[in-house]
Amino acid sequence: MYVDKKSGPWILASAKLLFGTLAISLKLIPASVIVLAFAMHFFGALGSFPKAYPELKQLTKKQIIKISSLGLALVITDVSYFYAIRVMDVSVSTLLRWVAPVLLGIGVFAMTRQSANYRVVIATVTAFIGLGFVLSGKGLDFGTANFYGVASAFISAASVAVYWYSSKRVLHSISPMTVLFLRSMAACLVLLPFIGWQGLGSSWWPVIIFGFVYGFFASYLDTIGIQRTPIILIGLIGYIVPLTSVLGATLLLGEEVTPLMAIGGIIVLASGLWAQRT
Numbered sequence: 001m002y003v004d005k006k007s008g009p010w011i012l013a014s015a016k017l018l019f020g021t022l023a024i025s026l027k028l029i030p031a032s033v034i035v036l037a038f039a040m041h042f043f044g045a046l047g048s049f050p051k052a053y054p055e056l057k058q059l060t061k062k063q064i065i066k067i068s069s070l071g072l073a074l075v076i077t078d079v080s081y082f083y084a085i086r087v088m089d090v091s092v093s094t095l096l097r098w099v100a101p102v103l104l105g106i107g108v109f110a111m112t113r114q115s116a117n118y119r120v121v122i123a124t125v126t127a128f129i130g131l132g133f134v135l136s137g138k139g140l141d142f143g144t145a146n147f148y149g150v151a152s153a154f155i156s157a158a159s160v161a162v163y164w165y166s167s168k169r170v171l172h173s174i175s176p177m178t179v180l181f182l183r184s185m186a187a188c189l190v191l192l193p194f195i196g197w198q199g200l201g202s203s204w205w206p207v208i209i210f211g212f213v214y215g216f217f218a219s220y221l222d223t224i225g226i227q228r229t230p231i232i233l234i235g236l237i238g239y240i241v242p243l244t245s246v247l248g249a250t251l252l253l254g255e256e257v258t259p260l261m262a263i264g265g266i267i268v269l270a271s272g273l274w275a276q277r278t
Helices: 007-020 022-028 033-056 061-087 090-097 100-111 118-138 144-170 176-194 205-228 231-237 240-252 259-276
Strands: none
Touching (some): 007 022, 007 205, 007 231, 007 240, 022 061, 022 090, 022 205, 033 061, 033 176, 033 205, 061 090, 061 144, 061 176, 090 240, 090 259, 118 259, 240 259
């Protein structure tokens, strides 16, 4: 497994910084979440194909299926997260979703058949206490939109934890470009039947720019970063995303972060950091 402790974390951090601005873009671009998710994966597949093609011919059918399954996890992750952002504040959606590192810590122990140590148990309990503070601090009334928004954020958290774990295993022997192409193609095929082109809005350009920046450029950096970064640091560096998203939503969108929300967010993030030290 290729790990570069010097460049890997910096590459991954750059990707996470870009992904931290994604939630702001989702609030500003009027296209549907399905169209935006499709655009991301379409440009991911298009941009990675030239370098992925030589290796594709050498892969076994089992390897192709294994990598393509990452696309399904990404579809679930992206669509559920995008929907949560559309129906709730960016800050709430992001903090709810970022229980993912805690779930990753639980998943590592479950998948490796180890007994969860006290760090994982404590991190899990405190993370959900923190989430309770976030929800209480925002004063959500749990109407239909809020209920589905919260559920979507949790689904996204679980899916991204699965994706992190599975990606690290797949990237053990296959190049990042090949993984990016196959997972993106699989995601496009899943999303294609659900696209309503009337949801593009008044211009294609925002969708195209969104797709290229997040689907190819940021995803490429993210894939390389995951490959080169020790797994113990992947979830840790991921905290750049929620911090950037919440800060951006506060400064650019004027979202209010109450003291109780801030306390809850700190607890959630600290719980993930604790879990990543296992």
